Amino acid sequence: MILEVEDLHTYIGEFHILQGVSLKVPSGSVTVILGRNGAGKTTTLRSIMGLIPHRKGKITFEGRSIERLPAHRVAQLGVGYVPEDQGIFTCLTVEENLRLAMRNGTSGKLLEKVLDLFPDLRVALRKKAGNLSGGQRQMLALGRALVTGSRLLLVDEPSKGLAPVMVERVAGAISQIKKEITIVLVEQNFRLAKAVGDYYSIIDDGRTVVSGKMGELVENHELLERYLGVKQAAR
Amino acid sequence: MKMKKKLTVVLLAVLLFLVAFIPFLTDSRATLNLMTHIFLWAIFAMSYDILLGYTGIVSFGHALFFGSGAYIVGLLLKYVGASWTNTILGILASLIFGLLVALLLGSLSLRIRDAYFAMITLAFAELFLVAALKLRWITGGEDGFSFRVPELLSNRVVFYYLSLGALILTTFLLYRFTCSPAGRVLQAIRENEQRAEALGYDVFRYKLLSTAVAGVTASLAGSLFGLQMRFVSASVLSLEKTIDALLMTIIGGSGTLYGAIIGSALVNLVQDWFTGLARVYPLFERWPLLFGFVYIIIVLFFPGGLVRAFSGMTETILFKWQARRNPADNYTPGKQDDAVRVCLKRR
């Protein structure tokens, strides 16, 4: 297990948002966190990343406890984060966005690899990131997380607000990435989740209710309907 | 709860009785002057509390209202005549002036980020200060000017009771204001501006109301202060006056009104004591340094005020302990309030 989360509790202000989230992420897999809006998916990622303090619970990354570490320490240990709004620095160029993420020791090779994976970025290197299209921004966000040399990526709703064509490309990119890097994906788009996911974990009202292999979930109509409201057609 | 309330009322009555009795116990001019000072400064500090404690607005130019109140009354009595009509007219004029200036400064800066109000008020207070210094032929510049007041008002005891009356009346009115629906909205804004906005309140107008109330009250304090001193100089407009009011508010505990009264008593007594000491030991001429350190320590470690800190010591310790256990309460950009402040405030 590259990442283990046990009974995570997080408050935002006075609100008890996470009330017991547990997660086991095997190395080299894609685990998709599913759940309704407001279930606590984003908060889970942010808690793991150390961007919100959690009150209770264990978080272990590669066998090492990362609880209560500040976000930059978590990132330095090898966890990359792609937030829901992509977190692109619009005032910087694409190149500056990528260079910012590269640490001492990150080789130029990695950058080349990322640019091969996202040819759009190579063309736009000198462009202001603020001028990119939504899909390109998502690629920049993914690429930026990759050049940090992270071994685990936390990706929050990469399909949000993208045109179907772009969702396809993001799915393709994730399938490519997953060969080398473990991914935890928060996704509302079940089609995408199904396409790239190996494992799933459903969060409802701040609790992990059920987890397992993606293949089993696809068969389990009752679960899908109860927690995700997935209709027949969408499947 | 009821019991506690009753006890407070009884305590207040006893205290009031004692204070009202002071002129019969002593005829020391210094004591009466100091007490009167405390009353008037308490009004000024309470007006600051309306901004800081009840709305969460920081002003660094509150002396502008205080000082202009003193100047308006002083100038009127000096140049037009030391009559009762002019006294009352002067007070009214300074209230209206305070209202207009508050509305002007508020509408200039309250729509933008909160830092702007602090900057704008500081700038305008400085502008008034420079004006008072430069318009020598009217204001006497740095040296200021003295003026006569109606006979009765120059009686220390009469003025003592007048100030006490003004303090009680202002406290009552401000208390009513903070408990009114509008006052509740202000407190909602202090706790969470976005939420208040989301609930459909026009935050800007409520903030403007708050600055208007604070401005008018501060002007009243200033005009009475001028009447007490029978003398005005540019120092009434200085930043130090604002800082003093601020210090009183946060020492006593912001957002309580009574904290401002306690703060006024504390700060004025200590200041009086230090000024006395400075005559003997020149080292004490630097007492603002000490005040500055105290002020910083309060802001950092006792955001709820010293009074509340002492009464709620256990709670504070508990919270600090919890904060230490949770070092991950690190920087969250855009968050208006840190947990400590909110928690202490809510008490």
Next chain:
Amino acid sequence: MDAYINLLTNGIATGMAIFLLAVGLSIIFGLMSVLNFAHGAFFMWGAYVGAWIFGLTKSFTLALTSAVLVGAIIGLVVERSTISRVYGNHVSQMLLTMGLMLVLGEMVKVFWGPNILTSPLPAYLAGSWDLNGVIIIKYRLFTIIVGAATALAVYLILKRTRLGIIVRAGVENPEMVQALGIDIRKVFSLVFAFGAALAALGGAIMGPLGGSISPTMGLENQLLAFIVVVIGGLGSFIGSLIGAILVGITGALVSWFLPEAALAVNILLMAVVLLLRPTGLFGGSGL
């Protein structure tokens, strides 16, 4: 004509000194959302340390260097020990920094006394050149050159270096910078110390420009810096530069005709900008 050139150089020179104060204020606000009401104190400390060291050693270079150094150290100590505790809480930040202003100002009085002191020029910068009837005062030119060079250096740092990229990114989204493995708190401290050092340099240069220094100069110049950043747009580098020159020239021109009204006109200018363009002339345009 001469009089106008004289006023213009004076205005630009003053503007440059104010720019050094305003640019740190602006960047610190942009990056950490802290409006530093103690910034003028760094300026004042720079002026006093500069004059003091110059009096001791007669070396102006050494005077400027020590002013910058002292500014950076005070800035760093203040940020680490107090301001870093209140990030995210705007009210506490404002109250705290104003308290620091008070304490740092009183400490100047403890060390150098409450009275006005002279701030002399080095001999090689005293006097003026006469270019075909146009009088150029040497020290003003020096101020303008130092100011412009510093502005260029700050610009290049922001534009080209990794630190500059981090700062610009941090202005936009500090949380994401952290999530990329950069310790934003360290960057905050560094930038704060850097801003304080620039302010101190501004003060050390401003002292000889006016010829005298006093414990009120911190607040007075800070006020001008506030006017500058409101006009230029808080958080904008270009805004502080243009705003400072504007405020400097306006001040010089108005002082010539009606010295009493210099501050009033600048405040009026600020009020007009606030009414017409609340974010300032260059607010939100990046850099």
